[in-house]
Amino acid sequence: MQPRIIRNLKKDKLIAKCEKLLVKGIDSITDISEQLGVSYGTARGYVQLVKSRWVDSKNIEELQAEREGLVRKVQEVIKESWQIKNTAKTALEASQALRTILLAVEQLRRLQGLDLVSPTLEEPDETKIFKMAQEVNQLPKEEYKIAMQMIKAEIVKRGKAEANFPH
Secondary structure (H helix, E strand, O other): OHHHHHHHHHHHHHHHHHHHHHHOOOOOHHHHHHHHOOOHHHHHHHHHHHHHHHHHHOOHHHHHHHHHHHHHHHHHHHHHHHHHHHOOOOHHHHHHHHHHHHHHHHHHHHHOOHHHOOOOOOOOHHHHHHHHHHHHHOOOHHHHHHHHHHHHHHHHHOOOOOOOOOO
């Protein structure tokens, strides 16, 4: 019976350590498994357990207030790190401050949920123009002439050099 109690105490300590890592902003299951010295699956289970405990123990308003407090702290770290970087006496000191800034910005993105949003890259203007030109080139002959006259008039109106368009 005693070995089971010891295993449970060890597990409880590991879960407590997992919670501390999560509070510090370490949310990579791989990193947590390495820090705790447990398998990836075990670490994932601990993270799920801790997060479910948090949800059970706090209401949404408390969690949001805590998140906002952490956001303010991270923003302060960023601000102080910029000051350190700007007053650094050595390149090493400046690079360490910049590294701290990058880590803090990464943490800030996590806290604000920006790491979950994939960036949507906008098409370059050249690509948009190319696609429109392809559409115009596929117009029937009369509509093509009208479109080309409108484009030429717009170019002239904007003060651009006259372009030689096929008739």
